[in-house]
Amino acid sequence: MKSIKLIKKILKQNMIFVIMNNKFIKDILDANLNLSWKEKLAVKFTNLFNKNKFFHLQYKKITMFSVERGINLYHLLSQVINENILGEIVELGCYEGITAIIIRKTLDQLKSKKKLHVFDSFQGLPDTSFEDGEILKNGLACTNKESVIKNFEKFKVKKPVIHDGWFNETLNNLPKKICFVHLDANVYSSTKFALEKVYPKLSKGGIILIDDYCGRELDKPHKRIPGVRKACDEFFKNKERVKILISTNYDGFNQGFIKKE
Ligand SMILES: C[S@@+](CC[C@H](N)C(=O)[O-])C[C@H]1O[C@@H](n2cnc3c(N)ncnc32)[C@H](O)[C@@H]1O
Numbered sequence: 001m002k003s004i005k006l007i008k009k010i011l012k013q014n015m016i017f018v019i020m021n022n023k024f025i026k027d028i029l030d031a032n033l034n035l036s037w038k039e040k041l042a043v044k045f046t047n048l049f050n051k052n053k054f055f056h057l058q059y060k061k062i063t064m065f066s067v068e069r070g071i072n073l074y075h076l077l078s079q080v081i082n083e084n085i086l087g088e089i090v091e092l093g094c095y096e097g098i099t100a101i102i103i104r105k106t107l108d109q110l111k112s113k114k115k116l117h118v119f120d121s122f123q124g125l126p127d128t129s130f131e132d133g134e135i136l137k138n139g140l141a142c143t144n145k146e147s148v149i150k151n152f153e154k155f156k157v158k159k160p161v162i163h164d165g166w167f168n169e170t171l172n173n174l175p176k177k178i179c180f181v182h183l184d185a186n187v188y189s190s191t192k193f194a195l196e197k198v199y200p201k202l203s204k205g206g207i208i209l210i211d212d213y214c215g216r217e218l219d220k221p222h223k224r225i226p227g228v229r230k231a232c233d234e235f236f237k238n239k240e241r242v243k244i245l246i247s248t249n250y251d252g253f254n255q256g257f258i259k260k261e
Contacts (some may be wrong), residue, residue: 024105025070028098028155065099068247069211072255073099073182074106076207080180081110086203087177091160092167092194093185093211094118095141097148103182104157114179116160118148119170126166131188132227141186171197178202184211188227195235199260206260210242213256218244222253232256 077089089107094100100118107114124142145164152159163170167190178201185191195208202208214229215222221229232242240258247255 021109022071022074022106024109025074025102026067028101028105029065029067029070031154065102065211066247069253069255070099070102072245072247072257073102073209076209076257077103077106077180078110080205080207081107081112081114083205085179085205087179087201087206088115088117088175089180089182090174090178090198091116091118091182091184092198093183093190094120094148094160094162095184096143097151097160099182099184100148100160101151101155101157104152104160105155108157115175117163117175118160119163119165119167120148121166122164125187126190128187128227129189131230132186132225133223135224136186136227167193167197174198174201176201179206181206181208182211183208186212186225186228188231191228191231192235195231199235199239202260204260208258208260209245210256212253213242214244214254216252216254218254225253229256 089103091100091103097118100116104116107116120143122142122144124139125136127138128136145162148162149159163173167185171194174197178198181198181202183191183194183198185194191210198208210228210232212222212225212228213232214220221227236242236258240261242256242258245255245257247253
């Protein structure tokens with residue numbers, strides 16, 4: 001009897017291990033490498049001394065994302081799915097679709113049939129304002145819808161519903177109910193507008209994960225992308241407190257999130 005219990009316990013633990021296997025995050029980021037031979041050499045060399053620099057070189061090309069941030073995305077999304085929160089999944093600012101692929105793969109692993117909607121201008125960032133500081137510029141991260149489709153095909157995952165255009169033109173097409181939002185739009189006005197639109201549709205228990213919420217000094221915005229924190233802090237002033245998720249590996253960006261009460 002005892003041994004049956006033990007076997008059951010081991011099996012259960014193994015199941016959890018299989019379900020929680022998030023190695024695909026690194027594979028997705030790795031597979032998108034598009035480095036010159038000089039950069040590849042630099043990756044090898046710097047890796048000998050400093051793991052952080054390695055990641056910096058490795059991921060700067062195609063995605064602004066990191067493994068740590070991917071793991072946070074994976075765990076928060078898993079939470080919403082496991083808790084059966086009502087609604088669909090939304091990404092605001094998908095660029096070439098890499099984080100959207102992490103979302104889709106996570107949903108597939110958890111056998112979730114929820115729809116994924118991604119929104120982007122595909123013309124890069126809109127005009128910035130004084131809240132955004134000096135570095136962000138209009139047109140940065142410009143790409144096209146086809147690169148998202150190509151990347152989804154490359155990873156053999158079901159394509160998302162792609163909403164092509166500026167948020168103020170497309171966010172009227174948000175799903176009626178939302179359980180999870182990945183907000184990655186960099187700019188103050190985009191972040192504020194997106195929050196105003198998605199929050200009312202977010203189910204109780206639903207999560208908004210905010211990329212680039214703060215810098216290494218956790219009580220301050222990141223110097224390069226200051227507008228995101230300003231927009232979030234203003235929007236959530238009398239609502240949920242934005243909690244910080246340490247996700248820095250090279251560039252000092254940390255995520256924030258709220259779970260709707
Ligand atoms: C940091 S990138 C997203 C990166 C992506 N999530 C990833 O990690 O692969 C920010 C994206 O937000 C989009 N964006 C910012 N403001 C926008 C707006 N007002 N309307 C539509 N797209 C916007 C930009 O076009 C850009 O592709």
